[in-house]
Amino acid sequence: MGTNRAFFAVITLGVLLAGCASTPVQPWERGRLARWDMRWDPDPLQAAANEHAHFSKEGSGGHIGAAGGGCGCN
Amino acid sequence: MSASKLSPSLAALMGAAAALTSAAHAQTAAEGGTTVGYRFNEYGEDSFDGAAIGSRERYKVYSQQFQLDTRLPNNAGLDVTATHEVMSGSSPWYVLRGADARPVQVLSGATIREHRNELRGSYTIDPGTASSTTYSASYSQERDYRAGALGIERSIPLNAALTLGTGASLSHDIIQPTDAALYDRVRHEEKNTFSAFGSLAWVIDKNSVLQAGVQLNHEDGYLSDPYKLVSVGSDILPDHRPGTRSNAAVLLRYRHAFAHPDAALHLDYRYAQDSWGVVSHTVDVGWYQRLGQGWQLIPALRYYSQQEARFYAPFFGVDEHRFFSSDYRLGTFGAFAASLNVRKRIARWEFSGGIERYHAAADYALGSADSAVPGVLSYTRGFVGLDYHFD
Numbered sequence: 001m002g003t004n005r006a007f008f009a010v011i012t013l014g015v016l017l018a019g020c021a022s023t024p025v026q027p028w029e030r031g032r033l034a035r036w037d038m039r040w041d042p043d044p045l046q047a048a049a050n051e052h053a054h055f056s057k058e059g060s061g062g063h064i065g066a067a068g069g070g071c072g073c074n
Numbered sequence: 075m076s077a078s079k080l081s082p083s084l085a086a087l088m089g090a091a092a093a094l095t096s097a098a099h100a101q102t103a104a105e106g107g108t109t110v111g112y113r114f115n116e117y118g119e120d121s122f123d124g125a126a127i128g129s130r131e132r133y134k135v136y137s138q139q140f141q142l143d144t145r146l147p148n149n150a151g152l153d154v155t156a157t158h159e160v161m162s163g164s165s166p167w168y169v170l171r172g173a174d175a176r177p178v179q180v181l182s183g184a185t186i187r188e189h190r191n192e193l194r195g196s197y198t199i200d201p202g203t204a205s206s207t208t209y210s211a212s213y214s215q216e217r218d219y220r221a222g223a224l225g226i227e228r229s230i231p232l233n234a235a236l237t238l239g240t241g242a243s244l245s246h247d248i249i250q251p252t253d254a255a256l257y258d259r260v261r262h263e264e265k266n267t268f269s270a271f272g273s274l275a276w277v278i279d280k281n282s283v284l285q286a287g288v289q290l291n292h293e294d295g296y297l298s299d300p301y302k303l304v305s306v307g308s309d310i311l312p313d314h315r316p317g318t319r320s321n322a323a324v325l326l327r328y329r330h331a332f333a334h335p336d337a338a339l340h341l342d343y344r345y346a347q348d349s350w351g352v353v354s355h356t357v358d359v360g361w362y363q364r365l366g367q368g369w370q371l372i373p374a375l376r377y378y379s380q381q382e383a384r385f386y387a388p389f390f391g392v393d394e395h396r397f398f399s400s401d402y403r404l405g406t407f408g409a410f411a412a413s414l415n416v417r418k419r420i421a422r423w424e425f426s427g428g429i430e431r432y433h434a435a436a437d438y439a440l441g442s443a444d445s446a447v448p449g450v451l452s453y454t455r456g457f458v459g460l461d462y463h464f465d
Contacts, residue, residue, distance in 0.1 A: 024234030029280040032331040037338040037362035037370070040285065040327055043426070045113045045139045045155070046415070046457065050430070053117060053455055054411075057434075059403040060321070060346045060354035060380050 107465025108144035113426075115139070115457040119163070124448050125172060128181035132451060133163040151201035157192040166449035168303035168310060169388040169400045177388040179448040182301070190216045204231035210243070221247040223267075232274075239273040239287070251300040259312070265295025273325070282330040291321040304400050307392035313399050315385065321348040338362040340374075351384040352404065355440060368419035372428070379408040379440040387445045402449030408438025426459040 025033075032038065041047040119132035137159040144152050164181045172178040194212040201208075210225040225243030232238055245267045251259040273287030295317065302313040323346035330339045340360035347353045360374035383404040385397035415428030433452040436443045 025277050025280050030277070032281055032333075033277065033283060035331065035338065037364070038283070038329050038331055040329070042362070043459075045111055045141050045459065046426070046428070048155070048157075049113065049115050049137065049139065049455075049457065053430075053432075053453070054376075054378070057403060057432075057451065057453075058354070058378060058380060058409070059352050059383065059401075059405075060323075060348065060356075 107463055108142070109461055109463050111139075111141040111143075111459065111461040113137075113139040113457055113459040115455065117453060117455045119451050119453040122179065122181060122451075124179060125176065126179045126181055126448075127170070128167070129164040129183055130181065131163055132181075133161060133165060135159055135161045145201070149200060151196075151198040153196045153198070155192075155194045157190070157194075159190040160187070161190070162187040166302070166400075166402055168305055169448055170305055171389045177446045177448040188216055188218075190214060190219075204237045205229060218250050218252050219247070221245060225269075235277045237275045239275065240271070242268070242270045244268055247295075249296060249300060254300075259300045260296065263296030263300070265293055265297060267291065267293045281332075282328065284329075285325070285327040287325040287327075289321075289323045289325065291323075293319045293321075298399070299401055302399070302401050304398045305389035306398060307390070311398070313401060314397050315399055316350065316397055319349055321346060323347075336364040350404070352380055352382065354378065354380040370417040370419075372413075372415040372417070374413045374415075376411040376413075377408070378411075378434075379438065380406065381439070381441060382406040382443070382445060382447075388448060400449075402447045402451075405436070405445060405447035405450070406439045406441070406443035407434050407436045407447050407450045408440065409434035410438060422463045424461040424463065426461070427457065429454070429456040 036042050115135070115137045117133070117135040117137070119134070122130040122132060137157060140156045142152075142154045146152055164183060167180045167182045170178045170180060192212065192214040194210070196208050196210040198206055198208040200206045206229050208225075208227045210223075210227070212221075212223045214221045223243055223245035225241060227239065227241035230238045230240075247265045247267070249263045249265070250261065253259070254261045269289065269291045271287055271289035273285055275283060275285040277283050297317060297319055298313045298315045300312070303310050304313055323344055326343045328339075328341040330341075332338065338361075340358065340362065342356070342358040344356040345354070346356075355378070357377045358374065359376075360372060363371045363373075365371055383399065385395050386399055386401070386404040387395075388400050388405075390398050409432060411430055411432040413428060413430035415426065417424060417426045431452075431454050434450045436447045436450060
């Protein structure tokens, strides 16, 4: 039930986003968006290490961003 | 190894989500160079300070990561990452009912010493654009655990502001516990994981981007932890969990660039729920501050809260449950983490380093805990790194 609610919440958000996106940012205006520190995960190696540490010690699998595979935990 | 670990399939998938979304908000600077990177990480858990039997010295992990990220002539990108870890220390084994029904944590001996090697590769067509396709593969091996995963991801621009990301992956894990005969553990078990996700990334304005996504994950096979035991009545029995687990999560990520001060704000939120009854919330806040002359300072905070699985308890009465586990990672707890990273760019070299303090406690959870979680932990982690950019 919660899963369904979450799914429909995101779909609704997506529809809202689509409706809001009426004044697109031009390519020459995207300089700041292209910066290293505006990436979702600026340092993939560090992001992988972070997520591996956090989620090998927590019970809810899945995460935001990149992570290491395998196990390496106890 | 641990049965509640992050599956490599899901890890690959969400790595893909990260890769997709840099293209998803149509960042225009498709980096064309080659970068090699190295990181050394040290992780150390605090000694156990509650009522316990066994060694109180918990886990330490030293890991090294190597990365090659390069462009190929046919407008494709290749990313290869190798990881080597050395792990040692004791870990929660099972929980006894002490005086006044208070839990007494039993820890394994501090003799565990394991190595893990992982190789991960991805091949991306049209990297750095809003319409890229990535194929990925990974393999991880420990003495008692092997895992392989394959994945595919695709990003599709819907219009100038919106990009759709989709992906799926499969993984196969093989578990062969050490000392199986000595401790009457399972000899050979396997599990499969299927993951899928979809996301929408929106360029809000010239300073901010937002991503919303859903990820689904289904595991099938041996999902118990062969190294953990459970106190059931007067017996000590192996950890016993259901053979399937489905997980759904919603992700929201926001980035905002500031001109004054010259910085970027990162806000992430994740809600997850699974078929075992575990519900979690994760909030990450990061501030990427540029200081001039190639210096960058990155403070960050993280909060995590989860509600326990239906079959979690520190110990059980006789025939109380069909499934039972006293793994603290399935209990109710919350955690705060604070980190500070520093980066310095000098010509083609880039140095980095940082430290994180993570503190978990049952009291930090949203809502109340039904059961005690004696094994919950805190740790300190640090890293140093070096990158070289060829172009």
